[in-house]
Amino acid sequence: MTVSASTSQQRVVIVGGGLAGLAAAAALTDAGMRVTIYEARRRCGGRAASFDDPVGGGLVDACQHVAMGCCTNFIDLCRRTGLADALRRDRTLFFIGPDGDRAACTPTRLLPAPLHLAPLVFGMKHFSWREKLALATGMLRLARSHTGKQQVEPTALAWLESIGQPESVIRLFWQPVIESALGESIDLVSLSATRKVAVDGFLAHGEAADLWVPTAPLGTLFGEGLTAWLESRGTTIVTGAAVSSLARDADGRVRAVVTGGVEHPCEAVIVAVPWRQAGRLVPDLVPAADERFAGSPITAVHLWFDRDVVDLPHAVLVGRVSQWVFRGEVTGDRSHCQVVISASRGLFAGDRDGLRDAVVDELRQVFPRARAARLVEARVVTDPTAVLSVRPGVEDVRPPARTRSANLFLAGDWTATGWPSTMEGAVRSGRLAAVAAAESLGVPCAGLAPDLHKNPLVRLLCRPVAPQRATRASSVTE
Numbered sequence: 001m002t003v004s005a006s007t008s009q010q011r012v013v014i015v016g017g018g019l020a021g022l023a024a025a026a027a028l029t030d031a032g033m034r035v036t037i038y039e040a041r042r043r044c045g046g047r048a049a050s051f052d053d054p055v056g057g058g059l060v061d062a063c064q065h066v067a068m069g070c071c072t073n074f075i076d077l078c079r080r081t082g083l084a085d086a087l088r089r090d091r092t093l094f095f096i097g098p099d100g101d102r103a104a105c106t107p108t109r110l111l112p113a114p115l116h117l118a119p120l121v122f123g124m125k126h127f128s129w130r131e132k133l134a135l136a137t138g139m140l141r142l143a144r145s146h147t148g149k150q151q152v153e154p155t156a157l158a159w160l161e162s163i164g165q166p167e168s169v170i171r172l173f174w175q176p177v178i179e180s181a182l183g184e185s186i187d188l189v190s191l192s193a194t195r196k197v198a199v200d201g202f203l204a205h206g207e208a209a210d211l212w213v214p215t216a217p218l219g220t221l222f223g224e225g226l227t228a229w230l231e232s233r234g235t236t237i238v239t240g241a242a243v244s245s246l247a248r249d250a251d252g253r254v255r256a257v258v259t260g261g262v263e264h265p266c267e268a269v270i271v272a273v274p275w276r277q278a279g280r281l282v283p284d285l286v287p288a289a290d291e292r293f294a295g296s297p298i299t300a301v302h303l304w305f306d307r308d309v310v311d312l313p314h315a316v317l318v319g320r321v322s323q324w325v326f327r328g329e330v331t332g333d334r335s336h337c338q339v340v341i342s343a344s345r346g347l348f349a350g351d352r353d354g355l356r357d358a359v360v361d362e363l364r365q366v367f368p369r370a371r372a373a374r375l376v377e378a379r380v381v382t383d384p385t386a387v388l389s390v391r392p393g394v395e396d397v398r399p400p401a402r403t404r405s406a407n408l409f410l411a412g413d414w415t416a417t418g419w420p421s422t423m424e425g426a427v428r429s430g431r432l433a434a435v436a437a438a439e440s441l442g443v444p445c446a447g448l449a450p451d452l453h454k455n456p457l458v459r460l461l462c463r464p465v466a467p468q469r470a471t472r473a474s475s476v477t478e
């Protein structure tokens, strides 16, 4: 085993250059620390990645990523590193109902949160007034829901059915919203994860539900822009360098990370790779994949037409196979658009052509310009473990940044951040691990950005109410 001399001065090594690793590096660099990132692929960015556009040249995102206004750490990272200008902010959410009815739903700035959502909820043309009221009531009941420590947590679907949400409201609102926000199907996600979407993503603040949509390819934003920013501040980034193992002492402390048979000494390590890879590097610190710790797939269907077909920046297609459509680049006689389907497990039994045809048919139903358009090229991209499945029980096994080893820390969207597996979750995890690693070396390091401010009305209406215990309830009845 060779020991690399050039890196003997370095203090913190980060394994993995996804958003978690990059966010950790940014925080540590800001704290004045020497950082080296080892990234296995040619480019940093991890799952927030792009591929070469087969039609127009340039880059296309493997799957469209969006953040919400509540993603304060992701937005803060983009602002600090000069990337925020490449994020578009959509305040209006466009819904296309089962009959093709369009609704442009914009939260109002005239009412305090959570009443700002009234135009969004009541603007959904595909619902009757009774359904709209049921939805508003369901949203508030969800905000006040409390699973209680002793109970087996219900899934979102079981809970929504138990409070009598109409089937149409579940299918045409809760299902698309929850599945796209959490990346997992409504009959598997936990009630607490669902409550987080409702409160943090919608009710908490007038800007919580704003969509932040990258206008540049993710590969350009994170693989180039963010890495250039880090390198300009002294971070060393080594790509194409998979870490094969960590050299650890008997007490678990890490002496070095190993790439290509070479040991790189370090004083602290942040392992910021997905949980399966982390399980290989530090099996003693990562829970084994079981029914509580599993991945959930997301599929992107990329379509290139011979003309511009999608006349909205984005749209939620409810009651269809396609869940979201995003308008892509339009160049000359070519246009690109992307349909995203979360929780795509078993979709069309893996028949990509069948899925492509179904999606194209749906686009032709809702976008008149698509009817006469010729499909030039199509790609179906599925990541089978796109995100951690936030099922009941998962929070009990997600590990925190600090581990039993004094100088070894974990980051990644799968670690215990309290957030679902998202860019925000990844950035939070990186920042939490950076604080812990810096602290282990006696260096102060700034932590998380504050959440959006919750006004008193939000705090009152969204305060969880513990379910009454059966004995107390029965004694009251008596």
Ligand SMILES: Cc1cc2nc3c(=O)[nH]c(=O)nc-3n(C[C@H](O)[C@H](O)[C@H](O)COP(=O)(O)OP(=O)(O)OC[C@H]3O[C@@H](n4cnc5c(N)ncnc54)[C@H](O)[C@@H]3O)c2cc1C
Pocket (backbone or CB within 6 Å): 015, 016, 017, 018, 019, 020, 021, 038, 039, 040, 041, 044, 045, 046, 047, 048, 062, 063, 064, 065, 066, 067, 241, 242, 243, 244, 272, 273, 274, 277, 298, 299, 383, 385, 386, 387, 411, 412, 413, 414, 421, 422, 423, 424, 425, 426
């Ligand atoms: C299809 C899809 C759609 C998504 N949509 C959204 C969305 O709309 N909004 C949203 O917020 N989030 C979305 N996400 C989730 C988001 O992409 C992730 O939560 C986030 O990018 C995870 O970042 P990470 O750093 O934790 O992990 P990763 O991005 O997986 O990064 C880990 C890095 O570690 C590297 N690595 C692995 N092993 C080693 C090793 N041994 N040595 C060195 N390097 C190693 C990998 O190459 C990778 O670059 C989506 C994800 C997918 C897949």
